Amino acid sequence: MSLLTVKNLRVEFGEKKQSSIAVDGIDLNVAQGQRIGIVGESGSGKSVSMMAIMGLIDAPGRVSADVLSFNGQDLLGLSASARRKIIGKDIAMIFQDALSSLNPSYTIGDQLMEGMKVHLGLRGKALRERALELLSLVEIPAPVRRFDCYPHQLSGGMNQRVMIAMALSCEPKLLIADEPTTALDVTVQAQIMDLLLRLHQQHQMGLILITHDLAVVSEMTDEIHVMYAGQVMERAQVAQGLEQAKHPYTRSLLAAIPEHNKGAQRLNALAGVVPGRDDRPSGCLLSPRCVLADQLCVSQRPALISGLRCHHVQPVLDEANSPVDNMTQSLMKQV
Structure with a gap:
């Protein structure tokens, strides 16, 4: 049974008549012990x-989905109040910047114990011992x-470890x-990733890892989802x-990895930037940056079919497999 099932997740901001889409039609399935x-x-x-x-998108943001369930419960x-019993206990999140996520006015111990008081009902000596156990x-x-x-008395790496301890506390x-x-x-990055992988293996929890690092994805996950403009x-x-x-x-992302550019005068890079939620192209969202784009790409947005969202799927499938072959180089622009 899937732990997390997401179908057609959308996140919009602004007034309904002039709303802008930040996330458009995401599907996701995570099983116990799986790493995405x-x-x-x-x-x-x-x-x-x-x-x-x-459940952390506040107004004026709006979240909708055909299915958004965890362990069979419709989130x-x-x-x-019912959702708060799940979030922080059965589903936990390690946020991007530990120092800004931790409260500077409270000690590490107080912040680590707070979630266990609410979700596990621990008190007194048992609560403190569990917190110290997590820090170890x-x-x-x-x-x-x-x-x-x-928090300000600890290094960045230690604060990140505290965040991991808080996430694992329940x-x-x-x-x-x-x-x-x-x-x-x-x-420190290598130590944190090794720690996460080891804790995942010990507890057999589902893991969703958000990263820019394709090398980390290849080493730590079972399945990859490549996102662009929502x-x-x-x-x-x-x-x-x-x-x-x-x-x-x-x-293009693979071709930009430094290891794939040894001996080159400049790194390969995809020209342009990700479109904002208010300036999305009407066709394929990648079309302004992709040299394969044609009139179909400009006018019609492709659907996700067999794990690929591209009007030129078949030509791409027929090309050589190397991430730095001639076909890939033709997709890139020097900047």
Whole structure:
């Protein structure tokens, strides 16, 4: 049975008559123990999609879906109080910037214990012991001393570990990690990702990992969803190898990886930017940036068929598989 089932998720902002779409028709299924990777440029709708699932989109934002269920429960149909019993307990999220997510006025210990008071009913000595156990679990040294520290007294890596401890405090069935290594140095990033993978294996929870790093996705997830301007452009099994990517956008992202540009004078990059929610093209959302775009692409938005959203799927499928082959290079523009 699927832990999380999402069909045709949409997030809109503004007045209904002049609303703008930030997320358009996302489908997602996460089973117990499954690891899903969501990648794409900034502004692709990755975080907004997950915030919608968590119920964190406030007015004037509006969330709708044909299906949005967790463990068989309709999340959109639940009352606010009923949803709060699930969010933070069975579904937890590690937010992008730990320092801005933690409250500077409360100690690490107080913030870590708050969720367990509400969801688990723990009090007194048992509550403190569980909090210290969690700090040890995420490998924070001297947890007794760090328990009474404030966020500004800890390093970025330690604050990120505190966020992970808070997310795991109620043993969630599904963990959403939104760029969990943002602003951390490379060695700390590797430690955090190793920790997440180890904790996932220990607890067999579902994991949704939002990231810009295709290398991380290939190492840590089972399935990849490539998002662009609020839509999924490609969905594929990582076991098949990212070098088998078929969509022009995915292949462009792969071609921009520094390792694929050794010896080049300049990095390959896809020219242009992700369109904002108020300036979406009427046809394929990638058409202003894609050299394969023709009149059909400009006038008609493609549907997601067999995990691909592209009018030129068949020509792409017929090309060589290497992410840096001639076909991929023709999709790129030097900037």
